Amino acid sequence: MTDRRKAGEQVRREVMGDFFVDRALNNATDFDMPLQEQVMEAAWGTTWTRDDLPRTTRSLITIAMLAALKCPQELKGHVRGALNNGCTVEEIRAVLLHAMVYAGAPAAIDATRAAKEVIEEWEKDQA
Incomplete structure (x- = not known):
């Protein structure tokens, strides 16, 4: 395991949570484990470990791109x-409203539905 991959897993766990990462890794098969390794090293170990943007900014940018x-x-x-x-x-x-202007209403509507589902669940967990 490379240092970049180890650092990537640590950041991924900090951002996404242990449950999410464990589920992704435990559900991986011989077919898709190489993708999990690549994501861990390249996305999380190279990009998310950089200190040139705060994690909040990275998260909001990621949401916009995925929308x-x-x-x-x-x-x-x-x-x-x-x-x-x-x-x-x-x-x-605000990011999803902004995405509507640049990515289109259908993309923003789907993204908002997905985000709403997670936010409602998160708010229940906070209560």
Whole structure:
């Protein structure tokens, strides 16, 4: 295991939570484990470990990109990660409203539905 991969797993766990990371790794098969390793090293170990942007900013950028790419399932995990990083519900909503202008209404609507599901669950957990 490379240092970058170890650092990536640590940051991924801090942002996404142990449950999310354990589920991704435990559900991986011989077919998709190489993808999990690549994500851990490249995305989390190279990009998320940089100190040139705060994690809150990285989370909001990621949400915007996933909304534009119409990836609601991946967006759900990153909405929870954004909340874990200290982003507010209002900031997440603002990013999705902003995405509507640049990525289109259908993308923003799907992203908002996905985010709303996670936020409602997160708010119940906070009560």
